[in-house]
Amino acid sequence: MRDVALTVLAWLYLLYLLRLLGLALLYAALDGLGVAHAPPPWPKGELVRDIVPFLSVVLLLVAWLVTFALARWNLLRDTRDATSQPAPLDRAVHDQHCGISPSQRSAMDESTILIVDVADTGQVVSVECRRQV
Numbered sequence: 001m002r003d004v005a006l007t008v009l010a011w012l013y014l015l016y017l018l019r020l021l022g023l024a025l026l027y028a029a030l031d032g033l034g035v036a037h038a039p040p041p042w043p044k045g046e047l048v049r050d051i052v053p054f055l056s057v058v059l060l061l062v063a064w065l066v067t068f069a070l071a072r073w074n075l076l077r078d079t080r081d082a083t084s085q086p087a088p089l090d091r092a093v094h095d096q097h098c099g100i101s102p103s104q105r106s107a108m109d110e111s112t113i114l115i116v117d118v119a120d121t122g123q124v125v126s127v128e129c130r131r132q133v
Contacts, residue, residue, distance in 0.1 A: 020047060020050070098122065104124075108129055110131075111129035111131060111132070113130040114128070114130075115128040
């Protein structure tokens with residue numbers, strides 16, 4: 001409950017800090033639509049001056065992200081290990097390791113939905129097989 005309350009307070013504080021930006025967007029939309037309105041409550045250019053530090057931090061984070069992505073592009077796109085995977089484990093060995101009986105295996109092969117309960121040790125406790133209708 002405490003985490004939810006603190007999260008809501010943080011969002012409300014963020015919205016409070018961005019209230020002038022929302023108001024500026026409203027004035028810009030009204031100007032774009034040609035709607036007459038009272039002049040904004042700030043001198044011309046003052047809002048832009050106030051949001052420049054915020055925009056510079058955003059620009060710095062975007063530049064860092066793009067630089068990281070470009071520097072690691074080859075590593076991120078490397079698929080050699082993905083195409084050289086070992087052969088799959090034999091089904092009987094896998095079933096024996098997980099404690100799956102032959103009757104459970106045949107029911108699993110015939111089912112379209114499996115609900116498997118696995119113990120912390122990795123052993124299969126139960127398998128519920130269902131057919132999709």
